[in-house]
Amino acid sequence: MLKKVTGFLCALLFSGNVWAVDGISLELGNGDQTDVVRAGAIWNFDRQWFTEGDWLVSGYWEATAGSWKGRSAVGNNQTITDLGITPVFRLQQKTPTAISPYLEAAIGFHLISPTFVYTNRHFGSAFQFGDHVGLGVRFGERQQFDLGYRYQHLSNGGIKKPNQGINLNQVHFVYHF
Numbered sequence: 001m002l003k004k005v006t007g008f009l010c011a012l013l014f015s016g017n018v019w020a021v022d023g024i025s026l027e028l029g030n031g032d033q034t035d036v037v038r039a040g041a042i043w044n045f046d047r048q049w050f051t052e053g054d055w056l057v058s059g060y061w062e063a064t065a066g067s068w069k070g071r072s073a074v075g076n077n078q079t080i081t082d083l084g085i086t087p088v089f090r091l092q093q094k095t096p097t098a099i100s101p102y103l104e105a106a107i108g109f110h111l112i113s114p115t116f117v118y119t120n121r122h123f124g125s126a127f128q129f130g131d132h133v134g135l136g137v138r139f140g141e142r143q144q145f146d147l148g149y150r151y152q153h154l155s156n157g158g159i160k161k162p163n164q165g166i167n168l169n170q171v172h173f174v175y176h177f
Contacts (some may be wrong), residue, residue, distance in 0.1 A: 006112055023177055025062060028149070029170030034117050036168055038066030038082065042176070051094065054087035059089040062108075068166075077118045084110040092138070100138045102148070107131040110154060117166070124160040134172065146174035
């Protein structure tokens with residue numbers, strides 16, 4: 001399974017349009033005695049849904065690379081490397097204003113190593129599902145900035161025990177080209 005997911009991520013990175021990045025992201029967060037930092041690249045969907053009213057649904061792919069650092073008093077704190085790919089769906093205004101609010105939701109895939117962040121927090125497998133809900137605003141002269149909050153849960157979905165998972169609160173910043 002790990003080889004298939006790694007192969008998929010490599011194929012995605014070397015496909016023709018992947019270098020036409022629409023934006024870059026930075027996340028900082030913490031939760032369950034763990035600090036997280038991630039950087040990413042964003043590719044907008046070429047579709048919009050539910051466009052009849054003042055709001056619509058759009059989205060983007062976000063590929064991230066990051067690090068988790070355990071800070072538990074129980075000890076054996078680790079630094080985890082995290083690679084992820086996530087389709088993000090966003091409810092936003094059809095016609096942007098100076099500060100345009102949005103809501104978003106996503107379920108993606110992550111590979112982590114090692115599979116524990118400290119003595120009492122084990123994830124069972126390198127493969128993790130990462131889902132989040134978030135809210136924020138898009139702003140700037142060209143609507144080139146996003147600043148938002150995300151609540152994220154990662155776990156292996158019961159694929160392998162232990163499956164303790166982790167909950168994270170994150171500040172998410174995006175610059176759109």
